[in-house]
Amino acid sequence: MDSLSPVEQHALGGNSMYPPVEQIPTIVLENFPALGKLTAMRFLEWVQQNEGGVVSLPTGKTPEHFIRWVQHLLQNWDDPKVQAEMRANGLDPSKGKPNMRSLNFIQIDEFYPMDPQQKNSFFHYVQNFYIQGFGLDPAKCHLIDCSSIGMEPVTIDGKTFSLNQKFVWPDDTVDLSLRYRSPKNEHERIQAIVLSRIDQWCQTYEANIRKLGGIGFFLGGIGPDGHIGFNVQGSDHFCTTRLCPTNYMTQAAAANDLGGIEVSRTRLVITIGLGTITFNPRCVAIIIAAGEAKAPVVEHAIQCSPPNVDAPASSLHCLVNARFYITQGAASMLTERNYAHLCACPSCSDAQVEYHFVEAAARLGVRILDLTRDQLMADRFTAAVLQRRKEPLEELKQLAYRSLVSKIEKGVESINEATFLHTEPHHDDIMLGYLPAVVRHLNATNDHNFATCTSGFTSVTNGFLATRVEAARRFLAGKTFPRLWQEGYFCCEPHVPCPASPSSVLSSCPPSPAPATSPAVCAEEAARLAGTRQTDVWVFLDGVAQKNPLLEEEGLARRFVRNLITVYELHTPEELLAKLGEITRYLEAAYPGMKDVAEIQRLKGMCREWEADCLWGYFGWSCDHIHHLRLGFYQGNIFTEEPTVKRDVEPISQLLEQIKPTHLTCALDPEGSGPDTHYKVLQAVSSALGLYQQRCPAVADKMRIWGYRNVWFRFHPSEANCFVPVSMTMFSVLHDSFMNTFASQKNASFPSYMLDGPFCDLAQSIQAEQYRKLKICLGADWFQQHPNPEIRATRGFIFLTEMSIQEFASRARILRSLTQNI
Structure with a gap:
């Protein structure tokens, strides 16, 4: 490993990088915006030192804060306050403003076929955010223009054809078998010729990169299957630029960009290879990842040894300047780091005891009460827990066991004479997150109100x-x-x-x-x-x-x-x-995927609102209890705007003052594990609660807040404090109500990468898995012989975290210095 740069030294703050297991040095930050700031500082630091260097930067939503910070720093380079900010983060402005026009730019990838004039093409993205936004020299940019690749005229049997993508691929489907089979007709002969030309173009693209000495600075995200660029799981670590297919997980992740899974299933991709990225042994290759949803692929990429084709990013192990910049959630499965943190604690909290005992029981397939000292001492994590707690083992096992039981008992309690305000980023988040908890408290003494914060039009095809x-x-x-x-x-x-x-x-x-x-x-x-x-x-x-x-x-x-x-x-x-x-x-x-005009956006959003009205109509709630806030930050742009007080916070605060809820619910996604709107709605709700607390302190201070998670992001049992049981009957209600009311979603045009099917099926599988884990920890007999028939009927669990307003503000972790507008 080369020595850390001044920017990285500042970000690391003297902490160890845990090299024994982590094959790629890793810097862990608090949240997603902080990743953007660090990568921007490191990028400009590198450009200062490498005028005329070769850079390759990502597209999509991943680099949002990176792009904003780079533009902010470049545009205000001579501002004393900005210079002070740079120096505070290890970037020395006295070394001169980076010469962006000197850089050679390499486009990482592109869908194929794709019209480069479409605003959802990566070609258009690069033109907008990097060439114009960063001031790069277009003559030094190597781009993937699918409209021109292989489209020179073709002559067959004396007949000349002028080509374009729509003529060659009329249904946007490319048959790669034409690389090795005989064409069946004239049109297939044309397609085979174009495929051969594309393959030759890819080889030339690769050769040009290598003539430049290879990529000097690479920045990328990591996909749900661990892909880098479009080098999906299973890719050869020595692969080069090529036209290739993707897998389901990648197609699902791309569905929002392309207008639905129906479109992304038919698209191939042109991508630089893993061998392209690692060709230059001095390449600074940085991968950024946020949220616990990315933790498994991050762990596999960083800790697998030797490098494995199932972890594409493990190909970066050979680069001395490779780095991972990740959030705490994305780092949650890095074992050496977690063990070091555990050992650094002079004592273990009750939550840590519960976490590690639950994990041990689930791993060994035994009840918590049946764990033996030998079993616990054989694992270094539970051994460290035992060394830091003075209580006898039986007492610690009872502590973890009773904690789980008490959370289930809390989940079956009835709440009466309460006023609920259920909030959600999208129209199905409440349903997929905790519908059984809503149904449990539908009685004549309670009042329920439902507020969807965004219009949700982007999920309507x-x-x-x-x-x-x-x-x-x-x-x-x-x-x-x-x-x-x-x-x-x-x-x-x-x-x-x-x-x-x-x-x-x-x-x-x-x-x-x-x-x-x-x-x-x-x-x-x-x-x-x-x-x-x-x-x-x-x-x-x-x-x-x-x-x-x-x-x-x-x-x-x-x-x-x-x-x-x-x-x-x-x-x-x-x-x-x-x-x-x-x-x-x-x-x-x-x-498909085009940004709609305002009227069509509104009309599509109202289709989603209709679905929410129908869902809550299932349970007897009328439209006057359903609030469609349509917060203005949600506009269908590539990068979702940051919430502002007047436009986005005040409507929520006013609704709080109108309803005066005793219970408020909120999707708790502080690191942006799911769609970025979840993170930004959390900002808005957190700020609205701050205003509400100032205006109505007596009411606000008594309010209880339920933090929930859904198909994008999950609680560990030790994080939640309320487990709501789910019966087979509720699974049926979840499925039937979703499939009948959410017509725009039941065919899964924008599915999760975790399941090729409707979200209600994924929600059920998550709830059933949470039950399975608790059944191991408590024992099957605890459920099967429980005196309460509701417990005996349980086949799933919803995990919630109940908090006071003060606890919520702390848990949300909204750093206003990084989001600026609120």
Whole structure:
């Protein structure tokens, strides 16, 4: 290992890097924004020392804070405050502003086929954020322009063809078997020629990189299967630039960028190889990772010895300047580091005792109470625990055992006369995170309110919206719509006027009456409107109950038509029909993954809101208890904006003041393990609670907060303090309600990389696994012979952490100095 740079020395702060097991030096930071700051400082430090060097930088959401920090430092290099910030982080501004135009840039990868003009292409990303954003010289940038690779004219049997991607790959599917089989027709002959040309282009691309001496500075993330670039699990560590397929985990991770798994399944990739990255033995190769979800692949990459094709990043072991910059969550499975931390503690907390005893019991497959001293002393972690606690072994086992039991007992308690405000980043996070806990407390004495913080439009595909448009067309052509229109069922929101229609395409549809303007009548109209919105839900649920698809479609079509009227301020059936035609043409012209115009974003978001209304309608809650906040930071950009007080925090704070909940729930994802909106909603909720506590201290101080996690991020049993049992009946409720209400999600267009299927199935598997672990720790008899039939029926568990408002603020770990805006 080369010596650490001044920036790295500052970040490490004198701590050991634990080289005995960790094959790649690793620096652990507090949170995701801190990773961006460190990588920016290290990158500019390297450029200062390597003018004219070769750099390769990542695309996607991973480098968000890296890009922001580099741009901030470059744009304000001469500002004394910025220079003080650089010096405080080990970067010496006196060595001069880095010469960014001197750099040679290597694009890491690109989907294929891909139009480089699409804003979700990596080619466009590089042009925007690196060439323009960093001020690189375009002439020194080696890019992957899929529209030109292999597209020179082809002559076959005297006939010349002009080529483009759509002609060569009409359905965007590339058949790699044409590399080695005989073409069956003229078009396949063209495809085989193009494939050969692409392979030659990749070889030339690789050769050009090597002529430059190889990559000097490489920055990348690590995929869910451990991939670096698009070198997926199983890739040869000596592989070079090539056109290749991906695996399911990579396709799932790319689904949001490409407009759905349906698209990403068909795409190949052009990627530099692991051998490309490691060609230059002096390459500074940095991998960044955040959150506990990345812990397994981080551990495998850093600790596996010798390097293994199942851990692509382990190919970096040969580089003396390779580094991992990761958060504490991503470091949670680094054994040597964890052991050193444990040994550094003069004593072990009860939570540490519980953690290590649970892990020992699960590993050995025995009850906690049956663990023997020999078994515990044979493992260095539990041996260290025993050495740091003075109590007898039996007492420590009872401590861990009783802790688990008490958490289950807390989970089966009934809460009465409470007011809940359930918050979620997306419309299905509550459901997937802790639906059984909601259902448990649905009684006549409790009031439940549900607040979705973002619009969620990015998870609605163009294809799904097209089905809604067609359903609306059928509804307008049917017999029910004219009657509802005549009754004023579709009047716009009270503040949007509905003037009389001068004529009607549907002769049986008279003008929809305009709402009155007096305050008293406006209030009455608002109540009527809320009632008709709820009627949409009841019609749909009647269809579900009766297994009547036509009635289901009528309910969703009623709401979709209402949403069209609201979004576009439509007043006549003619306008409705015309707008449906406009939307159809828009969708036909749009490419998958394209950022939508504001009206389509809103319309897609309202499709998600409809789903949430239907879900809570399952349990009897009306639309006036369901709050769609549509926080403004969520705009569908590559990088989600940081929350701001006025736009994003105040709406939550005002809702808190309106409802005055005794219990508030929040998705607790402090390191950005799941979608980045989870992390940013956590910022907004945490800040809103701070305002609420200032304004209503007496009420806020008594409030209890439930932190939950879902399919992206999980609690260890020792972290949570409330285990809610889940029965087979609740599994059925979870599955049926999800599949019936979340139509945009049930086909899993944006699935988890952990399961090729709907999220409800993944949620069930997580809850069942949490039960399995507890059953080992407590013993099967504890469940099977328990006097409470609810415990005997348990087949899954929801883990929650109940906190005071002060505990929550501490746990959220929001460092405002790194997020700036709040």
